[in-house]
Amino acid sequence: MQFSEEKENFSGVIIDLTKKIDNFWFTSVLLYNFFTFIVxxxxxxxxxxxLTGRKGRMASLRIMEVENDDGEEKSILLVRSK
Known part of the structure; x- marks a missing residue:
């Protein structure tokens, strides 16, 4: 096996992270994803x-091109409840 040969020739520190991953990282990732989903x-x-308003009616959306005082054109989104 090529992996075992490389492991025998390796001179360094091999750290087993499986316990840390199982306990801390896995739980924290699950909690982070859960709270992100809720937010x-x-x-x-x-x-x-x-967008729908209190009575459940759909709002009207309109994109308008406007010029500011400097003469720049900008697009704005208007949301108006019907």
């Missing part, structure tokens, strides 16, 4: 609430 769900539900 994103709250964010998107808030955006949907703003």
């Amino acid at each position: 994103m769900a709250l964010y998107f539900s808030g955006v949907l609430y703003l």
Whole structure:
């Protein structure tokens, strides 16, 4: 086997991280993904609430080109509840 030959010729420190990965890293990644999912769900539900309004009617979206005082054209998004 080529891997065992390389391991015999290796001069350095080999650290076994499996215990740390199983205990700490795996749990922290799961918690991070769970809280990120909750935050994103709250964010998107808030955006949907703003777009639909309190009575459940869809809002009108309009993109307009406007000029500011410097003469630059900018695109803005108007959200108006019907």
